[in-house]
Amino acid sequence: MNYEEKVKKYAELVVKVGLNVQPGQRVVLNADIDAIDFVRELTRASYAAGAKEVIQKLSDGPSLQMKYEHAPIDVFETVEQYRIDETNAYVAERIANLKIYSQTPELLKQADPAKIAASAKALGEANRDYARAVGRYDFTWSIVAFPNTAWAELVFPDLKGEEARMKLLDEMIKAVRVDQEDPVEAWRLHNEKLNEKARVLTDKGYDKLHYKSERTDVEIGLNKGHIWLGASAVNADGVEIQVNMPTEEVFTSPDFRRVNGVIGNTRPLSYNSAIIDDFKLTFKDGVVTDFEAGQGYEVLKNMLDSDDGARRLGEIALVPDDSPISNSGVLFYNTLYDENASCHVALGRSFPNAIADGKSLSKEELTARGMNSSIIHVDFMIGGPDLSIDGVKEDGTSEPVFRNGNWVI
Template identity: 35%
Template sequence: MDKLKEYAEIILRSGINLKEGQCVRIRCGVEDYHFARLLGQEAYRMGSGYVHIDILDNYLDLSRFSYQKEEQLDYIPHFLIDEGRVMLDEDWANIRIDNVGEGNVLKDADPGNVARNRRALGRELKFFNRSLMADEHSWCVVALPGKSWAEKVLGKGATVEELWDVLKPILRLDRDDPTEAWEEHNNTLHARCDRYNGLKFDRIRFRSEGTDLTVGLSERSLWCGGPMPLADGRLYNANIPSEEIFTTPDWRRTEGYVKVTKPVSVREKMVTGAEFRFEKGKVVSFRAEEGEDALKEYFDTDEGASFLGEIALVQNDSPISNSGLIFHSILYDENASCHMALGAGYPSCLKDFKELDSAEKLKDAGCNDSMVHTDFMIGGPDTELTAYTVDGKEIPLMKDGNFLL
């Protein structure tokens, strides 16, 4: 219980940075409800105005995708839309506990049905997701060790406590003062971003086995990492843990080919061995050893799903990567490797983004527009990364997967 309370405090203080009177929504799977309740109790103790818990139930979704008629899958109840608008108007903080325990439940669902429903949901709640991605309200994604997740990561018969032992150093719960440890780590990420922003990159090139990818940046692109600022000056962490620095590339300027180095869940289906080829920013061909049909459905979501919205740098020598494990949670696996996201870009990673007050202006500035955003890991121990500045300089950034600067 002490360990869970310590974890809850990190999420509430370093994650959403809860302020006095602020309301909180917590989304979680069934087996994580006990921790959501604890988060809510601690939030009330810290002065929250109201706490609401939503249950994410993949088993119920599986029944919907199996039995409903196609047109029924488009139905999104209006109260969900109203709820989103109220939460934005009242500046609610949002916490999502990754439903890792039910990660395989939808693997056999019809990918077309899943895609149709997710398109409808993304269309109706695009205003809400766009607001969070613009850092207008605090949000945080975390994961909680459970029996099923422990066995996915460590093998059959693994215990929750064994998984906790793996996660403690990753979450910095093995430190005397975890909150202070996170502050020190965030300062390191901020310093790295400041250095890179000062160098004014025009494009960066990834090279490794199966990858030769050049990603162009816009003149507004900013490197971000660690806590992000809110309008009232508070800082929050969208992901715990986080090892990355990231930026919004110019969606029109990606060229080359890339091999995905870790499995990733797309449309609730596991995709392994994926490869993509880009021309003029767009994915023009793709393949996968497993889950290729899910990729096809993903690209059919909208035009923006075929373009990059984010590029992130993570060195190979990091706590998550050094564990040598696949966590089957994008929250953890993306923080073990450099990655790219297909779909929506982050407006807050553009200089003076508040001036870009429409989707058209954001897109003109290089920020991709889409209803989806999915990360694909592309880094590894052989990754070499080179940056090219706007004034023509060539700067090596990574060798053997680790930062040089």
């Protein structure tokens, strides 16, 4: 395929599988101007699928850098009501929402960490209702990526310019199965495989998981009635969607009160366009009581201080080391891709649908069942070829789930 064919086929897959656009539906595309080729093909494919309207919301990375350099901190501490109303309208009107990552993960490398923290906190607080709707799949949403040159040169430092960008695009379309003859059918089979693994784990009903590797030694308690989830999701209208493309994970939400031990990252974390790396978190009774970081310490500190729930876990996800993105050997410096090369956990809010009847429970009821509440949800990677995981039952007996980074069940 040439460039135009790749972009067109990628866009068609996202519209058909990721968003699963329905006739008469509105679609909003959130992207950087560096992804304009992709945005146009997504627009074309959405209308071809019967979309009533496609709304493009474009941003510009260098302009955002200028904002962080020159705007006073109070600009980052508030979110205007019209922006809150707009995101809430996505839910109320069932507007399909696509987020396209396309800027370099180091975009805000030189930005003031206090401004990054202020923006993250303000947006998190303003979008509490929206975030809850996202976690409940009350409307259609999906996240994908498209390369820009600076990002590609970070991933492939030996390449420059358009050569680097095309190389990153090739790796992206392989990761989302666009390189296969029938990507839609490939995703159907992939979903079946992951959903079956999720059913097996749910049936096991473990009380907790014990993770052990060179950088991690932690026990993570699981909620009674917890549910493991696979690749696809079903929104409030009964439409199957694919919220992350790519995805190789099965996941659930742990009991935020029962996490004890040390968790160390195995891949860099890009958080709000700043890199955090070589970090470890110490948990006691579910709370991060100590932490360290070789890079991005202040960014990590500010993230952990977002609110009380930011120091607790809201997700655990299992991904074998023998998976397509891991086997590619590419470090994307982007969580959407890197989390699908590695087992990972997330600080912050839980998924209501990861527990029996969770979508019908109030916030207080969810908390009582061990589900975390927070304005953040930040995944980071902890897996690798030396990771072992044991499933521990209520009677204390255990059995292997992962050995040498891969499934054994």
